[in-house]
Amino acid sequence: MGRQQLEEVRIPACKNMANAFGRKANSMMKIKKCCSTTWLMPCLLIFGLLIASCGQRATDKKQHDLKIGSAEIKYARGFNIDYYDGYKLVSIYSGSSTKKDTVQYVLLSEGKTPPVGYKKSQIIHIPLKKLVAMSSMHVALADFAGSADAIVGLGSLKYVSSPVVRANIKAGKVKEVGIDGTMNDEMLISMKPDLLMVMGNPDAKFSKYETLSGAGVPVMLNSEWLETTPLGRAEWVKLMAALMNKESQVNAKFAAVEKEYNKLAEIGRKALNKPAVISGMPYKGTWYVPDGDSYMVVFLKDAGTTYKWGNVHGTGSLALNFEAVAPEALKADFWLNIGYVDSKKDISAQDARYAAFKPFKTGKLFNYNKRVNDIGSNDYWESGAVSPQLILADLIRILHPELLPDHQLVYYKQLN
Amino acid sequence: MNKIKVSVLLALLVFAFLLDVALGSIHIPLKAVMGILVSPDTADTTWLYIIQQIRLPKALTAIVVGCGLSVSGLQMQTLFRNPLAGPSVLGITAGASLGVALVMLSAGTITSLYSIKELGISGSWLIILASSIGAAMVMLLVVTISSSLKDNVIVLIVGVMIGNITFSIISIWQYFSAPELIKDYLIWTFGSLGGVTGDQLLILTIVVIVGTAISFLSSKLLDALLLGDNYARSMGVTVKRARLLIIGSTSILAGGITAFCGPIGFIGIAVPHLTRALFNTSNHRVLIPGCCLVGTLLMLVCDIVAQLPGSQTVLPINVITALVGSPVVIWIIVGRHKLKGF
Numbered sequence A: 001m002g003r004q005q006l007e008e009v010r011i012p013a014c015k016n017m018a019n020a021f022g023r024k025a026n027s028m029m030k031i032k033k034c035c036s037t038t039w040l041m042p043c044l045l046i047f048g049l050l051i052a053s054c055g056q057r058a059t060d061k062k063q064h065d066l067k068i069g070s071a072e073i074k075y076a077r078g079f080n081i082d083y084y085d086g087y088k089l090v091s092i093y094s095g096s097s098t099k100k101d102t103v104q105y106v107l108l109s110e111g112k113t114p115p116v117g118y119k120k121s122q123i124i125h126i127p128l129k130k131l132v133a134m135s136s137m138h139v140a141l142a143d144f145a146g147s148a149d150a151i152v153g154l155g156s157l158k159y160v161s162s163p164v165v166r167a168n169i170k171a172g173k174v175k176e177v178g179i180d181g182t183m184n185d186e187m188l189i190s191m192k193p194d195l196l197m198v199m200g201n202p203d204a205k206f207s208k209y210e211t212l213s214g215a216g217v218p219v220m221l222n223s224e225w226l227e228t229t230p231l232g233r234a235e236w237v238k239l240m241a242a243l244m245n246k247e248s249q250v251n252a253k254f255a256a257v258e259k260e261y262n263k264l265a266e267i268g269r270k271a272l273n274k275p276a277v278i279s280g281m282p283y284k285g286t287w288y289v290p291d292g293d294s295y296m297v298v299f300l301k302d303a304g305t306t307y308k309w310g311n312v313h314g315t316g317s318l319a320l321n322f323e324a325v326a327p328e329a330l331k332a333d334f335w336l337n338i339g340y341v342d343s344k345k346d347i348s349a350q351d352a353r354y355a356a357f358k359p360f361k362t363g364k365l366f367n368y369n370k371r372v373n374d375i376g377s378n379d380y381w382e383s384g385a386v387s388p389q390l391i392l393a394d395l396i397r398i399l400h401p402e403l404l405p406d407h408q409l410v411y412y413k414q415l416n
Numbered sequence B: 001m002n003k004i005k006v007s008v009l010l011a012l013l014v015f016a017f018l019l020d021v022a023l024g025s026i027h028i029p030l031k032a033v034m035g036i037l038v039s040p041d042t043a044d045t046t047w048l049y050i051i052q053q054i055r056l057p058k059a060l061t062a063i064v065v066g067c068g069l070s071v072s073g074l075q076m077q078t079l080f081r082n083p084l085a086g087p088s089v090l091g092i093t094a095g096a097s098l099g100v101a102l103v104m105l106s107a108g109t110i111t112s113l114y115s116i117k118e119l120g121i122s123g124s125w126l127i128i129l130a131s132s133i134g135a136a137m138v139m140l141l142v143v144t145i146s147s148s149l150k151d152n153v154i155v156l157i158v159g160v161m162i163g164n165i166t167f168s169i170i171s172i173w174q175y176f177s178a179p180e181l182i183k184d185y186l187i188w189t190f191g192s193l194g195g196v197t198g199d200q201l202l203i204l205t206i207v208v209i210v211g212t213a214i215s216f217l218s219s220k221l222l223d224a225l226l227l228g229d230n231y232a233r234s235m236g237v238t239v240k241r242a243r244l245l246i247i248g249s250t251s252i253l254a255g256g257i258t259a260f261c262g263p264i265g266f267i268g269i270a271v272p273h274l275t276r277a278l279f280n281t282s283n284h285r286v287l288i289p290g291c292c293l294v295g296t297l298l299m300l301v302c303d304i305v306a307q308l309p310g311s312q313t314v315l316p317i318n319v320i321t322a323l324v325g326s327p328v329v330i331w332i333i334v335g336r337h338k339l340k341g342f
Helices: A002-013 A027-036 A041-055 A136-144 A163-170 A185-191 A207-214 A232-235 A237-244 A247-269 A293-300 A320-331 A344-350 A352-356 A358-362 A390-399 B001-023 B031-039 B044-080 B092-106 B112-118 B124-144 B152-175 B181-189 B196-218 B219-226 B229-234 B238-262 B268-278 B284-307 B318-335
Strands: A068-071 A080-085 A087-093 A101-109 A122-126 A131-133 A151-155 A195-199 A219-223 A277-279 A286-290 A316-319 A335-338 A365-367
Touching: A002 A344, A002 B031, A041 A185, A080 A237, A080 B181, A087 A219, A087 A237, A122 A219, A122 A344, A122 B112, A131 A136, A131 A207, A136 A151, A136 A163, A136 A195, A136 A237, A136 B044, A151 A185, A185 A207, A185 A358, A185 B181, A195 A207, A195 A293, A195 A320, A207 A219, A207 B092, A232 A247, A247 A286, A247 A390, A277 A293, A277 A320, A277 B229, A286 A293, A286 A320, A293 A344, A316 A320, A320 A358, A320 B152, A335 A358, A335 A390, A352 A358, A352 B044, B001 B031, B001 B044, B001 B284, B031 B044, B044 B112, B044 B152, B044 B196, B044 B238, B044 B268, B092 B152, B124 B152, B152 B229, B152 B268, B196 B219, B219 B229, B219 B238, B219 B284, B229 B238, B268 B284, B268 B318, B284 B318
Parallel strands: A101 A122, A131 A151, A131 A195, A195 A219, A277 A335, A335 A365
Antiparallel strands: A068 A080, A080 A087, A087 A101, A286 A316
């Protein structure tokens, strides 16, 4: 927290900088300080060399664009934010471990001229005043940054929990633009949003959105769903912070989430007994279970559980034969994240065979649907995505009630 | 000669059935499998669950489905005298799919669905109900139109067109549905033998027995139709009534199976050809039981392959039926240089 405050103090001092930024910036500021002395030229030279040797795509960039810092991204692997004088550069990477930057966006502050040399990058004018979001996660990011008011369009008005956005929908301020194949391009273009945020993998084809970007609607392909840790997913709030010019506020809020999560994870991991858990539900003979590269498994590990496929590495989920999971299900202590069911009866209606599972018999069935609202949207996928500390607390309360006796379940509920 | 063939087929069938029950993702020694089949009380509970609750129902479903689809395919090929006809030509499968799409893609937004749920029908039964209703509606439409038509070829064209219309309606619906709902629906269209147990298996078995029995009882009609409508008339067959009977039993078979297992392709087209080639006859009294045997055997083999024994995953049955079956059909038919019975 000490360093965070230090940053807060430092920021107002450097007003020529577009914005506040993450903690890595401290070292950069030190350089700036020494730059003010006679060391200016050598400093610049070293800096230039550094950038060049780092192998970044500096070749098509103007030489005098000096990087003045980067956001500190500790958990997320899918994006990075670099700060330059008058603009920010957002890079969204492919989900693989080799950090290969695939899409870059220039975030331009008001009144500034676009930097030269980013012909391939889209230019986004910040702070965003009009945002169109395609997934609940994007709504959650904006809500976290206190900018949910900026949302003027959603893919579907059916999947939203944020009270701010729902009030705006009621007031007719939010339009439904359609999802994926059915996106209403004409409506989107006429809305002139500052940004359309879509769910996507940077490796996927952008051509789907060329009509929009050609018409001057910047399209950002988020890939937060590829993150392999809960904090990594939540850390995408820093991207929203950069878009909204709210770095200091969001960084402080995220640091609190992070601190709380790590505190809880320590409690969970130290738990003496590690109950066996199963997750999900088979459908037509196939049972999709999260694997070791899924953020869900990180939750399970941090909550102190035994989970059979925790060390299998793959794409985030394994498509298993029903009978491959059945031995685990028959003897598991808890059945979590069951899916679109709300009672024991719903489960046995899906397939009477599930009633033989031990957690079904002992009643230790916990589903993440406590915060499903009147229109059927589950807040677990929205605010839950940026509140990993609450989900972890829920899980620890479920699995080890003695460790968090006072916690009231937020997202989870027991099925009867 | 036929007796030897039937005996060999029966032996293979029993072997394939045992193999299907014995092989799977979890290794269970053959001795233990036999032990469970003979005296279930002494076995390890996990193994007991896997054999009794997962593998046996699946193998039994394979038998029932293999039987039903093959017989309905045979009837359609005979009725329309067309080697490419199958259980899906009349649009019945499409109708069943429309019913399922209605339930899955609307995901409870339609008020009538709530009232159905109030009756206590939910989950897998809801899908089965919707699918059966969809199949029945299309069947009624086809029967109504065909009862005023004289020519079977026109009936065939009408059936195919109704199927096309139904699939376009589904496509439009998919186009406007949320991706996660579409995914559920797509998985359903892959077909599966794994979801049918208990009461559902019982009902499916009854449906298939009834459908096959109707078909067997009308084998004389089928034999007569094979020689042409006029010949059949001269034999004293009322073509329209015969047609209704055949369409009816096919609808029961194809609609019922699609309701419980999803659309399973290929078997219905391929097995009649294999059976004709194998028994070298066009007599339906031989062909119908023959189709039951061959269809069952092929379905069991496909199920064994689909599980990829020893691996943790399972492939959609629809992929396997075409992958395993097509080469067999090509081999046999090309080898014989002709299509028997046409």
